[in-house]
Amino acid sequence: MTKPKVLISDKMDPNAARIFEERGCDVDVITGENAEELKARIGEYHGLAIRSSTTVTPEILDAATNLKVIGRAGIGVDNVDIPYASGKGVVVMNTPFGNSITTAEHAIAMTMALARMIPAANARTQNGEWPKKDFMGIEVTGKTLGLIGAGNIGGIVATRAQGLRMKVIAYDPFLTEDRAVELGIEKVDLDNLLSRADFVSLHTPLTDQTRNILSRERLENAKPGIRIVNCARGGLIDEAALKDCLESGQVAGAALDVFAEEPAKENPLFGAPNFICTPHLGASTTEAQVNVALQVAEQMADYLVNGGVTNALNMPSLSAEEAPKLKPYMALAERLGSLVGQLAHGNLTKISIEREGAAAQLNGKPITGAVLAGFMRRYSDTVNMVNAPYLAKERGLEVSEIRHERDGAFNTLIRVTVETESGPRSVAGTLFGSDKPRLVEIFGIGIEAELDGHMLYIVNDDKPGFIGRIGSLLGERGINIGTFNLGRRDAGGEAVLLLSLDDAPTAETIAEAEKVEGVKTVTALVF
């Protein structure tokens, strides 16, 4: 196997490069390139490790012909076009916890800095002014902190704020009552929060629902003198409206780490009263950067080297321990999917994947992904386990997964069934010796065959002399037969023949095979 090659395109703790090398990847660290430069380079890499400076657009992804995984050393992935990456079969991972404490601490630092106006007091003191009377602050003890978003970071902010004796309320439609009780916070609606909070701290991702969540109307109707902290994402607040509200005093202060447009070299809020800011420093501590660098490199190397998947946003998880155990199953699943995809005709709208015996005890998601990857190859040759479920959904394919507790004839079995215009068509396979995929049933007929390379699938009448006639035809054409596998529904009835060939059969050979006495259909297959 060629060594996976990884590009680190943003400033990242050197531990990331070290881990990639230790795990058997070649790594280049090239930061500060523009989009055109990255586009020209990305084709040679299997992995791309980023923070927030690199934006992964469809143009970059189109040029990334070998890319398998993008790893974000951090939480927010709004700088990656995830749907497009999924369509291209590229896994996108993040490190959801590595910088949460650090970011929560930054939000608390911003809250304290706002309450006591520390940045302005510092600047004027160092300017020789000693402006003691201009900086009458407020205590945070006893004040109400309103969290918009109470996930990982919001939850940590809540506990720190409680340590400062603040009362914490939260607006988060996905916060459960149990979690609210566990955090000791009151769950409220947004209008209630804005009417009660002395401080508001935002901790949601930027989505269609959260964009401009602090709109002009909400800011103007909030509790007079409210203070606002945003260490989550620019775009959550209407910046022009915030400026007006700071100038009118409706908002007593605002502290932003993030801006609608970054880097924020110019912004309407600069110079507004009681406005303080940092240049997206939420995650910038030594500890957080080591955490996310180690984590992203471990996760990406796991995927590139062993196929393990952790913290992917567009694929189910598969631990590095599970990956080797699942590998032969995934090979079997992909071949079964490919086989039905190549043999079943017409508009296929339903596929079911059944697992029994040992296969029923395994993580089913990767097996389903592999069946779909094999099956969807009938529509696209760039399909893989990452994009197959998306392509299947796009085509309206209904996918069902069934896990049987029953014991069957085999220790382990995967069955794939598609619904065709002439009823369900099903193939099944097992593993021989724990890692050798074998087909054991094709459309109701028992058979035993490896699915590998070029093959011919022939349906014929079970009559004497037939095998000799097919063998002679291929021999005359100079085509060597690798394996020869037979199955039949009942003696003298319908029979099937699966031949593996050393070379692809030509259209002419197939046409001649179709004319052999007793042949019903001939299909060339490739795995």
Ligand SMILES: NC(=O)C1=CN([C@@H]2O[C@H](COP(=O)(O)OP(=O)(O)OC[C@H]3O[C@@H](n4cnc5c(N)ncnc54)[C@H](O)[C@@H]3O)[C@@H](O)[C@H]2O)C=CC1
């Ligand atoms: N400034 C910085 O350097 C950093 C910023 N961040 C940002 O912080 C944000 C939060 O991160 P985490 O807490 O780790 O994420 P999380 O996913 O754990 O929490 C987000 C919370 O927002 C809630 N939410 C989603 N839609 C909502 C809506 N419409 N209204 C209210 N709540 C909603 C979710 O239910 C969830 O509880 C992310 O946007 C992330 O990118 C994260 C790390 C560093």
Ligand SMILES: O=C(O)CCC(=O)C(=O)O
């Ligand atoms: O990498 C950084 O400095 C930014 C971190 C961040 O915004 C995130 O993790 O969402």
